[in-house]
Amino acid sequence: METQTQFFRDTWAEINLDHLYENVMNIRTHIPGDVKVFAVVKANAYGHGDVQTALTALSAGAHGLAVAFLDEAISLRKAGITAPIHVLGATRPKDVRIASELDISLTTFHREWLVEAEKQLSEGDRLNLHIKCDTGMGRIGVRTTEELKGIEKYIQAHSQFELEGIFTHFATADELNDDYLDQQLARFEHMLDQLDSLPAYIHSSNSAATLRKTNTLFNAVRVGIAMYGLTPSPEMKPELPFPLKEVFSLHSRLIHTKELSAGEKVSYGATYETVEAEWIGTIPIGYADGWLRKLQGQDVIVNEKRVPIVGRVCMDQCMIRLPEFLEIGTHVTLIGKQGEEAITMDEIAGKLDTINYEVPCMISTRVPRIYIRNGEPSEVSNKLLSSGIHRQEENNHQINE
Ligand SMILES: Cc1ncc(COP(=O)(O)O)c(C=O)c1O
Structure with missing residues (x-):
């Protein structure tokens, strides 16, 4: 399709x-x-x-x-x-x-x-x-x-x-x-x-x-x-009467990849320097989406492997260190699962010194929400778009991988 x-x-x-x-x-x-x-x-x-x-x-x-x-x-x-x-x-x-x-x-x-x-x-x-x-x-x-x-x-x-x-x-x-x-x-x-x-x-x-x-x-x-x-607090985890299944996951795709030689810098402040020849990917998410600057160094998942965010998180983009050359369009999971690898809401909350409640609340309305029903993507909503001409179309669109 x-x-x-x-x-x-x-x-x-x-x-x-x-x-x-x-x-x-x-x-x-x-x-x-x-x-x-x-x-x-x-x-x-x-x-x-x-x-x-x-x-x-x-x-x-x-x-x-x-x-x-x-x-x-x-x-x-x-x-x-x-x-x-x-x-x-x-x-x-x-x-x-x-x-x-x-x-x-x-x-x-x-x-x-x-x-x-x-x-x-x-x-x-x-x-x-x-x-x-x-x-x-x-x-x-x-x-x-x-x-x-x-x-x-x-x-x-x-x-x-x-x-x-x-x-x-x-x-x-x-x-x-x-x-x-x-x-x-x-x-x-x-x-x-x-x-x-x-x-x-x-x-x-x-x-x-x-x-x-x-x-x-x-x-x-x-x-x-x-x-x-989500579990109300970490100490309640062992006490849960049944397993809870996380509802929210966060995704992006590589929009650019490049190989930098050793000693090159990445992002504002030039805080990250490559130690050897490294593949660096860019993903279109930043602090204006609620993906805060404090998440510099946080892992994301690409091809079922963890890789770190390198350099400062910008307003609309951030960079990740790739294990090898990867195609533009490669799926990046920021919160959620890929294969055996998982980044939970609690992991992000821990990195931000906050509670899991705050994490989905802070992902801004600029990030569209895709609703999965019966295992299938069924509907998209984005508070910014839904107020305008797109509203009529809201239920008609489907997302494909
Ligand atoms: C008055 C009140 N009741 C219930 C809730 C729901 O709490 P929880 O998300 O921990 O279930 C809240 C959330 O903050 C609340 O303020």
Whole structure:
């Protein structure tokens, strides 16, 4: 088949929706059937693509979706997604009307917020709310039972509001010492005891707690990182109840190869000098794609072998040392597998002194995402391109190796 792509540069991310589906199914089977899964698809599904991820997670048994901001929820509704959507972060009270119109559940943690929000709503409007309890994360949420009761009473007294949920977030669920988590859990349970009646959704668990702490499940969980096939923390690796399959991989192709003689320099600052005659390849990915300058020296995989990035990473390109002459167009894997060789998200996170969460989030929208379904590339999305004339064509293109 003729190669047709919607993008015009040899760098792309592959999002393996089959792996995502399997991860969600495994999470679903790991927890009791009556505990609902909210798939956390904020930040463009941790860089994986919100709509494609959401649809796959829902088809694998997720009950609803969670995002950080109202804009993200609106964008999912506009894509035609009708499943429950909860905005985990704060929303301005002046913006609640659109949430009510689109049946998007919001988070509340101030009585004054309710007073302001009510002014935006008419008699017949309905706004679903989850109360956020700050039991020790120190981010957002009610900290005292007085604040909690004040909010509950206000909601009860105003028919525009429906108390749909109550939740908290753990600060240390990915650590194996449970002391702080247990304190947070006890505070949350104490808060639940204060309510006149319990709402439909009670939730506290992120991926880490969902995988390792059955007493935190209540009747709903909010799962992000595990769904993407990544372990919440390195210490949890030996504890995983089932293997997680990485969803995101990153690829490029050689756009230039050349042989340099000994003593020649490569890239800005001339920081790399060849020690002997060396084949140097160039790939079209750089720090503007989120492939940061700190990745100088990091390995990539070519022809199933590791080779290093040499010299500084530029804005749009970087150079790699090749084992021999290789053709322009040779496939280079930056994150993912080639044969027996693999570069994991954790390896890149380690090189960058960060956590695996940050890596797919930082790969910018300039890098097109190709979605793999049933083992086949099925669709391309690129946030930059999809806003323009290419949108119509989005589902029609196929990528061939
Ligand atoms: C409030 C809240 N719930 C759930 C999650 C999902 O966490 P994880 O990706 O560790 O599953 C997050 C992510 O940061 C969050 O902020």
